[in-house]
Amino acid sequence: MSVFSDIFFGGLFQGSLYAMMAVGLALVWTTIGVFNFSHGVFMMLGAYFAWQLVAFGLPVVIAFPLAVIVMAGAGWILQASVVRPLIGRPNIVLVVVITTLAAGSLIENGALTVWGPRSKQLPSLIEGNTTIAGVGVSLHQIAIIVITPLILAALWSFLNRTRLGLALRAVAQNEDASHLVGLNVTALYGLAFAIAASLAGLAGIFMGGYRFMNPSMGADPLLKALIVVVFGGISSISGPIFAAYLIGFFEAASNYYFGLYWTPALLFLVLIATLMVRPEGIFASRSRGLA
């Protein structure tokens, strides 16, 4: 019983983090049609902003939301500086891979200069531990498991229940037609980046509360988010969310039965096998859209 709950909680927890990261990546891909390779750096930046605000003496309930809001601004600025000028170029997908990688490495080194290489840690969302179904879990993990679906649900209803969300979904599908109904396409692109950066920043805050932070902490989550998004199918946000949890459970189970060492290799094996059966899940998919 305890094995099952171990895997269950581990999977839910990892899945939540992956979903939080992957959804932003998918949002940017579906609306703008580019991959944001500074998404991992957004995660790191969110964690460090939060750390800095806490270090300034702000209470966590103010510092964390404030860091998430600041991240929205950071996302907007990044979009305006390294993505927007390239929109309309035929090779935009590749060029933006380079510009976002470059910006990401610049920001990472900036963070290293400002905050130094020493590992830091954020306070937990909730301090303490508890035992559920025979496994000990921290309240921080429980908080993440509960908060993530709420935020994803909020994002889903924003996209599907509001006029602004409708506009974002429209831009994702047809840019010309969006112009012709009078949408502010540039602002919507900025908004997509802002939301994505906020979600990544929040994922960073989640992670900083149970693991040591360092300026390159976003690299592995970015890779995972890419895997999730490729695995789940790129043309929606529900696909990646589903895939995030699936991969979370897979890793938790694989960690338990095969060990940490083999899990990444097994994950790639499953990924490749999946893509051989269902290749339309990946980059090749021509249709973009948020759902």
Next chain:
Amino acid sequence: MSESPILSVEAVTAGYGRVTVLHDITLEAGRFGNVGLFGPNGHGKTTLLRTISGLVAPKSGRVVFDGKDITGLSARAIVATGLIHVPQGNKLFPDLTIGDCMALGAYSPRARPHEAENREKVVKLFPKLAERWRQKVRTLSGGERQMVSIGTALMSHPRLLILDEPTLGLAPKIKDELCTAVMDISRGGVPLVVVEQDIEFLLELSRQLFLVDHGAVKTEIRPGESIEHSEIMAMYFGH
């Protein structure tokens, strides 16, 4: 009869990158009612409409809508003036429902107060759309998608509607249905600029035709001038 033109295109040169498609094109629309544009494929009709609606920035020349210089304005700013463009093809928003598209049509602040009233008009014009309100655009037939395109434009509360080949590639029956709808829109008081291959339809709809050829107006046909269908066909193909 001849009022001031609602739309004038003055010596506009435009294209894509280094390729120039429109060469010093000049035309006035609305002085004599609806305007029809025709001409061989690939000669710049679509590019002209895209330049008018702000999707393509002109290299030189002026576009004036209802006395206001709209040259170089963003497409969004042009939508805000009430000049609404129904683009060629019917790609639209494949994963949105018909209802979503109509809500988008009314997105601009100018159109929003008229949303309910315009929705009623659209439903009356295209009862088929009402039956499929929650259906995704990608699941519709070509004719139905064209209806959604036109319906979306009507939701934008147009003061001038420009239509790019609204009946392209449609079966005769559905084509007739759309032609009737377009005539109805015109009778409802919205002036039209229409690009069409179907000359019969254009002659029925408009009292002023322009033949667009090699990115310029080659011939203008004014109201009152009696013109034979065969003569137009000769102009069309005889170059």
